[in-house]
Amino acid sequence: MKRIFTTVVLGGTAFTVCAQSTVTLYGSLDSGITYVNNAQTGKSGERLVGHPQTALTDGALGFGNRWGLRGTEDLGGGLKTIFAIESGFGMNTGVSQQGGALFGRQSWVGLSNDLGTVTLGRQYDSYIEAVQLLSVLGSWPAYIGTHPDDVDNLANTNRTNNSIKFSTSGWNGLKVGAMYSFGGVAGNFTQNQIWSLGARYSVGSFSFGAGYFNARNPNVSFYGNTPNKGTATANNIGSFGSATSPQANPVFAGYASANTTQIIGAGVTYALGQTTIGVVVTNPRFESLGSASGPNPLKYSGTANFINAELSVRSHLTPTFLLMSAFDYLKRNSVNNDGGAKYYQFDFGADYSLSKRTDLYALAVVQQASGRDSLGQPAVASITGFSPSATNRQAGFRLALLHKF
Known part of the structure; x- marks a missing residue:
């Protein structure tokens, strides 16, 4: 009888714990055929070399292949423990993304109640x-339609390490949040610090969001926070390329010596029946160029100031068929009297839901650049996710299958 009683008690206890705790496995698989009319392969002397490219691609060109675990534990009195760990990978090769970090997309734990959440x-x-879901990425099933080289980070090209974040649960459609990342430098509390603020308000068909981001010593603290990066002597933002390798992020890679990166952004969407119109404006700034944050071979000084404006339209022709389009304009001021640069981009896409979890989509992106870019060359087109063009124009197309679980 004692053994039976013990079994019943322990069994009941185990059942109670399971009932109060949940762990969910989730992820996405995205693979498709991508064509780009001009992708850099290197240099011939000072001349950039580029060729058309057709490939089976995933990762940054698609939805972002990932798997993760998220969970909650009820602690009683409305208080819960929450966590998430999320890993990015290339489905066609199996290689880890985010510089090889095992859980490079997200890895945090925190507490939550009716007032809000605190996560670390x-x-x-x-x-x-606050801003991302109001942009074209709110419905666009891939990252190639985001702003040139993701200069304002709305596609989450970079995450934040060592951070503590507070987010409210929401009050009459309003949610606010704040985040601080500790620099961890002995004797200098602010050297590598990152902080941000954000607010979202939604009521009926209307949504508005605004946010602010500030990273000190950004080449190391923000752009260099993955295992294959991190030193101030390397350019963690991008690459100047070589005779056998393409450039990376020419829109702003030359500004690795900025003492501070600051981004201000705001967006609004309004739904008219099955059609949603959105406007997003962001202002990325690379301030105090010439600091010790990173290399500065072009001897930049002052501030590189970008203004980006996006207009997007998405419409459900049927519950399962979505059409999307966007126009993006990016402008940079003159740095060291280089005259600045401008980028024009058009996005077009269609998404057909085969089920609640599986989509077939097609995307087309066209970009044109003018002026001089951050690498001190005539500005080349650089659609996010592709190798930059060898000329001032670039066009890409993607047909892919996306499955979420």
Whole structure:
């Protein structure tokens, strides 16, 4: 009888714990055929070399292949423990993304109640949470339609390490958040610090969001926070390329010596029946160029100031068929009297839901650049996710299958 009683008690206890705790496995698989009319392969002397390219691609060109675990534990009195760990990978090769970090997309733990949540770890900042879903990425099933080289980070190209974040649960449609990342430098509390603020308000068909992001010593603290990066002597933002390798992020890679990166962004969407119109404006700034944050071979000084404006339209022709389009304009001021640069981009897409979890989509992106870019060359087109063009124009197309679980 004692053994039976013990079994019943322990069994009941185990059942209670399971009932109060949940762990969910989730992820996405995205693979498709991508064509780009001009992708850099290197240099011939000072001349950039580029060729058309057709490939089976995933990762940054698609939805972002990932798997993760998220969970909650009820602690009683309305208080819960929450966590998430999320890993990015290339489905066609199996290689880890985010510089080889095992849980490079997210890894955090925190507490939540009716007032809000506090989380600690590697996570998305409050600026992203306030503005991203109001941009074309709110419905666009891939990252190639985001702003040139993702200069304002709305596609989450970079996350934030060592951070603590507070987000409210919401009050009459309003949610606010704040995040602080500790620099961890002995004797200098602010050297590598990152902080951000964000607010979202939604009522009926209307949504508005605004956010602010600030990273000190950004080449190391923000752009260099993955295992294969991190030193001030390397350019963690991008690459100047070589005779056998393409450039990376020419829109702003030359500004690795900025003492501070600052981004201000705001967006609004309004739904008219099955059609949603959105406007997003962001202002990325790379301030105090010439600091010790990173290399500065072009001897830049002052501030590189970008203004980005996006207009997007998405419409459900049927419950399962979505059409999307966007126009993006990016302008940079003159740095060291280089005259600045401009980028024009058009996005077109269609998404057909085969089920609640599986989509077939097609995307087309066209970009044109003018002026001189951050690498001191005539500005080349650089659609996010592709190798930059060897000329001032670039066009890409993607047909892919996306499954979420």
